[in-house]
Amino acid sequence: MTVRAAVAGASGYAGGEVLRLLAGHPEAEVGALTGNSNAGQRLGALQPHLVPFADRVLEETTTEVLAGHDVVFLALPHGQSAAVAEQLGDGVLVVDCGADFRLTDAADWEKFYGTPHAGTWPYGLPELPGAREALKGSRRIAVPGCYPTAVSLALAPAYAAGLAEPEAVVVAATGTSGAGKALKPHLLGSEVMGSMSPYGVGGVHRHTPEMVQNLSAAAGERVTVSFTPTLAPMSRGILATCSAKARPGVTGEGLRAAYEKAYQDEPFVTLLPEGQWPATAAVQGSNSAQLQVAYDESADRVLVVSAIDNLTKGTAGGAVQSMNIALGLPEGLGLSTIGVAP
């Protein structure tokens, strides 16, 4: 089965990563590539690492251009996916790397994004309970945010197993590609290198309600998330340090057993051996998440640290993995568990 795929927004970091993965996907054939402000340019000038597509010229993101594909990946600014998706019809699989269809709660959407809610699509994090089933055969996929991917993989098992109180505290460091290619002063190399800084502090980051949604579903009760994102001097990677007060009776062994059980059959999630902690370099360019857990007795807290590549498992890898499920392909097709390190 050959899958003909278009990428809308191929000049950005998310679109570029989708393209990188599709190039190595044995069943994918790359069709139209679009970019808005960059339409008309050679892709090679914008994404010099994508050698096989260097001479492709970006087209406008229109229904005509995107029509006639089996799959369309949307790597567009938030709020632009709904209109495009509607016109594409139900025959095509639309995989939205944007936020538009992630949230189930319209009020949350409107509070954090400020526009009317467009709806909710099956959620592209197959490792969450029930998510894989919902993706099978679907024609629409909402790819999770990069932080919610790292945090949900880290904490959902603790909540599903009833090991943690419903008040999570998350501090996550991201590589700068998570902020996209926007030309903002604080994203200049001179500002970023040698520096760590927080942003979106105090519960205002847009990925917060998505984490709340996922963890609440796992817990069966509302979970609050105190989320602080920080920008780290690296291009890729998310390290999420997640904790919550332990429920009575939690032990280190019990905690570990819950995670072993949760992820024993998941090819893209690795619970590291005791004593080894995740590092983002180990998952660079891969679809892997690496986790470690601890029970901090003195603070009586459950602690989980996860590492992913924000562009791969956190965006494009999760998108391709979900596409595979939707299309009935082997889930790991075209995806590697191996990072590019050092």
Place this chain on the structure above:
Amino acid sequence: MTVRAAVAGASGYAGGEVLRLLAGHPEAEVGALTGNSNAGQRLGALQPHLVPFADRVLEETTTEVLAGHDVVFLALPHGQSAAVAEQLGDGVLVVDCGADFRLTDAADWEKFYGTPHAGTWPYGLPELPGAREALKGSRRIAVPGCYPTAVSLALAPAYAAGLAEPEAVVVAATGTSGAGKALKPHLLGSEVMGSMSPYGVGGVHRHTPEMVQNLSAAAGERVTVSFTPTLAPMSRGILATCSAKARPGVTGEGLRAAYEKAYQDEPFVTLLPEGQWPATAAVQGSNSAQLQVAYDESADRVLVVSAIDNLTKGTAGGAVQSMNIALGLPEGLGLSTIGVAP
């Protein structure tokens, strides 16, 4: 008044930073420089940035070599300071950059460091309540750990003002110089660059009891600290993201007012204007701490982020600032609030 100062451990990062600051201190004169495994070597080969001292040759760390100075800075491995200090006598000011004399609780010391407790010296974080007074005229100073400096500056005012519940959660990122010059595989540039990773997870990091000590003193009750340190791809800097459940009635305004009051007269602590968040690059090489506070309504938590340079305010700068106080010199002599950025 000319202060003749020796530096024991001048070949390491902490000792080198002490030396850098002493070189710019108008009342300091640099005397003996010692290093153990490096004794006999030119300092220029080990610390090429310390140009004026390049031709100085490191001596052995002995009482004879260190005698005859007004101040002796000890930048030695943990556990080596007590013996040296005892032999130096009471006439000399001993400033210990190691951990040996930081903790008041002998049981904590023995649990985390595994050796008998050597005692407790006045604590070199003048911005903590009562600390400045205790330093005046003292002949012994225990320089705080780098993480406890960042975290205590961040959370002490909230605890002193009764705004936070006594269960703090801290995730901090440090530059690699915090780990010293030890030749360990995970500290190689190839491993560190492009990567974030945690270490000492689950309440086991040795700086934890020091934070507990400082925050408990501020709160007037025992405060637990869930502390997760992470290694960031930068040479210098600590970004500490600290939070605790808010006490009833806390507001963003009240929180901010407490910090404004706490630090309005502190030259080395800056509460940033609303909307601006700290970045470690801004304090690189300086003795400044930059802070920002927020009340996260949805999670009902007090959140404070602080940035310091681990080697300056977090070690050598704090040491010199405390020395100035002990000797009756202007507190900021030889110290800059200005970072080397970008």
Place this chain on the structure above:
Amino acid sequence: MTVRAAVAGASGYAGGEVLRLLAGHPEAEVGALTGNSNAGQRLGALQPHLVPFADRVLEETTTEVLAGHDVVFLALPHGQSAAVAEQLGDGVLVVDCGADFRLTDAADWEKFYGTPHAGTWPYGLPELPGAREALKGSRRIAVPGCYPTAVSLALAPAYAAGLAEPEAVVVAATGTSGAGKALKPHLLGSEVMGSMSPYGVGGVHRHTPEMVQNLSAAAGERVTVSFTPTLAPMSRGILATCSAKARPGVTGEGLRAAYEKAYQDEPFVTLLPEGQWPATAAVQGSNSAQLQVAYDESADRVLVVSAIDNLTKGTAGGAVQSMNIALGLPEGLGLSTIGVAP
């Protein structure tokens, strides 16, 4: 055809990269993995990015362990390959990532490496004139050094076309993985980040005679190379800036035409469009080399800049590419031209 491959030295950077590529090679099956000081350890503790091999335990590098494979990759310290290779016999393809069999001139070898010359094997840089033919069916392959790969690809066409005088000047920047995992102070992250520094200056770097050998062969006369390697604050990548006095009559157009012709059929070498310059990030983790050329009229010099990944095209990728040729497999099997960027 399934190729059973062993990797001797799987705990180092070169060996790890070989393993990463073999894992994605459709005809390769990974057999024995050895490491000397690390024998007995789980690979996952040493190479956490190699998830599928995490539970493999490193064996000693012995003939018994390496026997019974179709291919043995040697990623050993210089000087150790000859003894191992001899014992493996002619039935097995031995691919040496070390220097032992690269040089044809015994005197050069002895001068730069200080040990007796072990011999010369077919040279694993298929893009050089005649090299591909020599690799076909060979049972022995000497993988080029990383710098000679970058520099020979950059300058060989100019010399082969008679466009440059036989005195080349090369300044190259390398990522720190080029120096291996050795625990040396100047390779610590704290020292490397934010810093550029040269090493092996003045014609003494061991890769110099290898460049001289390759460029002289292309030129048909002895070419001298003034080579200065520099260490850059990045984990991977080589950027080689190469120049030589132009032969009379050289023009920018003529220069460009020579490179277009030289590389038009080479899948792993890209001459970038005019106006676009190579960046190492674009080739990270890929087997690609990206080149650009210029004729500097005011200095009358031919200038070529090349970018490769030192571990991929510069070591393990070149090794796999050469293995493919030797075994009669499609040359690009298991290799990607696409870099992991940003």
Place this chain on the structure above:
Amino acid sequence: MTVRAAVAGASGYAGGEVLRLLAGHPEAEVGALTGNSNAGQRLGALQPHLVPFADRVLEETTTEVLAGHDVVFLALPHGQSAAVAEQLGDGVLVVDCGADFRLTDAADWEKFYGTPHAGTWPYGLPELPGAREALKGSRRIAVPGCYPTAVSLALAPAYAAGLAEPEAVVVAATGTSGAGKALKPHLLGSEVMGSMSPYGVGGVHRHTPEMVQNLSAAAGERVTVSFTPTLAPMSRGILATCSAKARPGVTGEGLRAAYEKAYQDEPFVTLLPEGQWPATAAVQGSNSAQLQVAYDESADRVLVVSAIDNLTKGTAGGAVQSMNIALGLPEGLGLSTIGVAP
């Protein structure tokens, strides 16, 4: 003597560094601070490291604002200095960090900058022969470019001593601050980190004629310079690798002796001991240049590598050093030879 100084362009990297140095200058008092597009903003929002000036508000760059100071530092885009300087009159010392008055040859200026030549001012690199004398008492100073500073310090002694042929080859790596705060895609942190790339290749970089001018003056004949700048993943620093064919009879000892003699009395230039090579981290934030020399016998070339901080010795430090000379102050006032390392 108190010197009242204004900084035009205080929101940029060069202007910020001037301000950082003035804050530590015992005779300087900081007056007006201007910024064009940023006029009206708090400096703290733009330069958070400049704590003492955080509440200063940037003014427009007008004659009225700049009048009434003893010194005016111009850190403006190329081409804007002449008009400002003319209006300031001869009573004020104008120190231009831009390129406008660096070149003596009007044709060179017009070729590389494309505007009419405004004139030539005394050149702010006191270590060049004759330069210090020309600065004494001057009311106008042209601060050298950062690359020409590094390259001229590296090669002028060899040319002055007749040791090198008049065809220099220079490859230099710069930190990204050398490119300023302009919002360009290739300067984003995501693009820069983990990557080396050249730019301005083939003799077209605007600093080329300035190097030619300085080296030709030292040599007493026209020296050509093949100059390739590269962008390195660091915020600050220049490492310049410079070489030229040796004149007959050159030896390593003779070369070294020439540099010892040239710089023995220069406080800001350090010829490192044999065997030690410069690293940019060692000069970070300092006004030092560190040099090493070698004679490469096999290529018969003189090789010199220099390291400076592009913003300090390469711009603002050189500016303050030259100001000191012009005003008759001690040359090193307010400047440190010590870098902020690691």
